[in-house]
Amino acid sequence: MGEDVRIFDRKILIIDDDESIRDILKTALEKEGFTRVMCAGSGGAAIEICRREKPDLIILDVMLPDMDGFEVCRRLREITLAPILFVSAKSEDVDKILGLGIGGDDYITKPFSPKEVAFRVKAHLRRDQYYLKIGTSGEDTSSQDIISFGDIKIDAGKGMVLKKERAVNLTALEYGILLYLARHPDHIISKKRLYEAVWQEPYLGDDNTIMVHIRHLREKLEDDPANPRYILTVKGLGYKLVTHSSPK
Numbered sequence: 001m002g003e004d005v006r007i008f009d010r011k012i013l014i015i016d017d018d019e020s021i022r023d024i025l026k027t028a029l030e031k032e033g034f035t036r037v038m039c040a041g042s043g044g045a046a047i048e049i050c051r052r053e054k055p056d057l058i059i060l061d062v063m064l065p066d067m068d069g070f071e072v073c074r075r076l077r078e079i080t081l082a083p084i085l086f087v088s089a090k091s092e093d094v095d096k097i098l099g100l101g102i103g104g105d106d107y108i109t110k111p112f113s114p115k116e117v118a119f120r121v122k123a124h125l126r127r128d129q130y131y132l133k134i135g136t137s138g139e140d141t142s143s144q145d146i147i148s149f150g151d152i153k154i155d156a157g158k159g160m161v162l163k164k165e166r167a168v169n170l171t172a173l174e175y176g177i178l179l180y181l182a183r184h185p186d187h188i189i190s191k192k193r194l195y196e197a198v199w200q201e202p203y204l205g206d207d208n209t210i211m212v213h214i215r216h217l218r219e220k221l222e223d224d225p226a227n228p229r230y231i232l233t234v235k236g237l238g239y240k241l242v243t244h245s246s247p248k
Contacts, residue, residue: 007125008033010056015039015046015072016087017065025059028114029121041065043072047079055082057125059117060104062088062095070102077103083124083172087112093208100212105173127200128172147182149243150230152221154182163221173198174217181231181241190238214239 012034016022022039029037038053040046043064050058058076062069073084083105088095091109099107106120145156153162156179161168170178176198181189191210195203214233218225232240 007122008035010034010125011036011038011053012057012059012121013038013040013046013049013053013055014059015041015043015064015069016059016061017041017063018061021061024114025117028118032115032118032122034118034121043067043069043075046072047075050076050080054080056128057082057121058084059121060084060086062086062090062099070098073099073102073104077169077171081169081171083128085117085120085124087117097208097212100209101216103171103216105171123200124172127176127198147179149182149185149241152230154179161221168220170217170220173213174220177213177217178221178231178241181239182243185241185243188234188237188240194239 012029014022014025014037016025016039019041022041026037026039038049038055040049043066046058046060049055058080060069060072060076064072069086069088073086076082076084084103085106085108086099086104087108087110088099089110096107105124108117108120147154147156151164153165154160155162159175161170161175161178177194180194180197191207192203195201195206195210214231215225218228218231221230222228230242232242234240
């Protein structure tokens with residue numbers, strides 16, 4: 001199956017204070033076929049560009065001159081659901097977990113291969129398009145494809161999630177996880193199966209990545225995230241979305 005040419009028309013924003021790195025990434029993306037690549041050298045400038053241009057994907061350095069990348073991510077998540085890929089010299093698990101926990105979709109450590117970054121960009125844009133247009137089940141969706149449980153409603157045709165009739169802002173990966181679990185209600189889904197279905201790449205046993213996204217999803221959907229009633233952990237087996245629980 002060939003590349004979907006539509007992803008190459010998506011807007012990409014690179015945020016890094018190092019001009020040489022910005023140029024390297026921009027060149028790598030343009031060589032892969034992306035034609036709408038923008039750059040920013042600070043968090044403040046990036047936020048303004050994001051408000052104005054509404055990029056479809058953001059590459060974000062953690063170390064910036066005016067504010068750190070984690071704070072930039074928090075602010076960006078108030079105005080965009082676009083996938084955010086962190087790039088950082090910090091390789092500690094705690095930094096990766098923090099980045100994913102505040103709304104990042106990927107974490108790439110320096111030094112990195114520009115071609116690998118371009119590959120990840122393509123993968124995230126394909127996933128984003130896949131979740132919103134088809135759904136992780138591989139079945140066609142329409143405006144009538146509504147999944148409801150408790151006070152949660154998923155409109156798979158529009159890529160929208162409501163809690164008590166109010167829109168919930170989810171990242172592409174959070175939406176993918178929820179939609180996959182919702183399409184297999186009351187079934188235990190192993191971490192391997194969930195990862196390979198949503199991330200669409202082989203599972204290498206990185207439990208932290210899944211756990212962080214599940215925790216973030218609970219914080220947005222559950223009344224009491226510490227005692228969830230929808231997204232349950234089945235110890236040693238995986239996760240299960242319970243749909244028979246009624247709202248309190």
